Amino acid sequence: MNVSLKKNKIDQGFLFLFFILVGFGLVIQYSASSSLAAAKYGDSTFFMRGHLIRIAMGIVAGSLLLVFNYQTLKKWAWVFAVVSILLLIITLLYNRLYSHAPTARWFPIGSFHFQPSEFAKLAVIIYTASFMERHQKQLEDVKRGFLPVAIMLFIIVALIAIEPDFSTAAVIACLGLVVMIMGGTRIRYLMPFFGVVAIMGVYVVLHSPYKLRRVLTFLNPEADLQGSGYQIHQSLISLGNGGLRGRGLGGSIEKNLFLPYPHTDFIFSVAGEEFGFIGAFVLLTLFLIFFIKGIRIALRAPDIFGMLVGTGLSICLFSYTLVNVGVTCGLLPVTGLPLPFISYGGSAMIFNFMCVGLILNISRYAVPKSKPVVVVTTND
Numbered sequence: 001m002n003v004s005l006k007k008n009k010i011d012q013g014f015l016f017l018f019f020i021l022v023g024f025g026l027v028i029q030y031s032a033s034s035s036l037a038a039a040k041y042g043d044s045t046f047f048m049r050g051h052l053i054r055i056a057m058g059i060v061a062g063s064l065l066l067v068f069n070y071q072t073l074k075k076w077a078w079v080f081a082v083v084s085i086l087l088l089i090i091t092l093l094y095n096r097l098y099s100h101a102p103t104a105r106w107f108p109i110g111s112f113h114f115q116p117s118e119f120a121k122l123a124v125i126i127y128t129a130s131f132m133e134r135h136q137k138q139l140e141d142v143k144r145g146f147l148p149v150a151i152m153l154f155i156i157v158a159l160i161a162i163e164p165d166f167s168t169a170a171v172i173a174c175l176g177l178v179v180m181i182m183g184g185t186r187i188r189y190l191m192p193f194f195g196v197v198a199i200m201g202v203y204v205v206l207h208s209p210y211k212l213r214r215v216l217t218f219l220n221p222e223a224d225l226q227g228s229g230y231q232i233h234q235s236l237i238s239l240g241n242g243g244l245r246g247r248g249l250g251g252s253i254e255k256n257l258f259l260p261y262p263h264t265d266f267i268f269s270v271a272g273e274e275f276g277f278i279g280a281f282v283l284l285t286l287f288l289i290f291f292i293k294g295i296r297i298a299l300r301a302p303d304i305f306g307m308l309v310g311t312g313l314s315i316c317l318f319s320y321t322l323v324n325v326g327v328t329c330g331l332l333p334v335t336g337l338p339l340p341f342i343s344y345g346g347s348a349m350i351f352n353f354m355c356v357g358l359i360l361n362i363s364r365y366a367v368p369k370s371k372p373v374v375v376v377t378t379n380d
Helices: 012-041 045-066 070-099 116-134 147-160 166-183 186-205 207-219 230-242 267-299 305-328 347-363
Strands: 105-108 112-114
Touching: 012 045, 012 347, 045 166, 045 347, 070 116, 070 147, 070 305, 070 347, 105 267, 116 147, 116 166, 116 207, 116 305, 116 347, 147 166, 147 186, 166 186, 166 305, 230 267, 230 305, 267 305, 267 347, 305 347
Parallel strands: none
Antiparallel strands: 105 112
């Protein structure tokens, strides 16, 4: 039974930063995608229109997660986890048996391609947070307080790795482990899990020529500038062209069919070229403040579940930011992870809006700063 809590106004500062990031995404998305859209579809607004549709879908999804008491999600946590596993299995079977696609990351729903791994991220955070709250007194018991959530996490991560989508699998594994540690799981229990995931990672890389090539390219990007190192090379050129102040909005040269995927994976490179180091620094600062405010909302949650969910979602959004920027700057291997609120994408954009809606939901029940934080545990 959930505890009745006093509602507050949603966090206005967090919401304001969200609108700024989405607004900047609209501006840079059109600039980055117009040349490619004109060349490929004869319509410079093709990707922009798709981006707006996805934002509209995200607003609907995020709003749905804002209108009720977030604590009711505890009752459905195991359902989310099971449904995410079923969706991942269905997607694997469909792509292997019917579409024969080289990857099994998307499942078609009409003209929209749904990516179950995005739902799995949300399911993992909600299920793990709910489990950790309900088993606070059993965390020393490996069988009852650790194995159930660890097995569920392992199954989801393994299914996503099989797609193959190792980057997303690694992110979800890290998110689950972070929530478990913050919830009180002993790190010594996690060591075997770390070992298994590490072995899986090495195996996947060594037995996937595509992923192995990405790792080798990261270690020596200049070895094949016209092949596997082309993306990173062009990304660095784009960032270098921006200099301190940038070439101005719409002034990017690399987006004109030189830089692959300028509106998705490497949109930060276009932003850096057009707004320069100063603009890129301001953008990253906004993401950092957005992350800090999300963590502060989570820490003021009235229960362990809200704290863990808010923290997990905030870390998820910020980790995607760091990885995407790290890739465009040549600091990390190419992963294909989007820049939240800015990169073109369907399922990822909707998931990001859902994260914001849920964090804002938690902020409505936050304990006032003037009062001591009292953790409220509830029984389902």
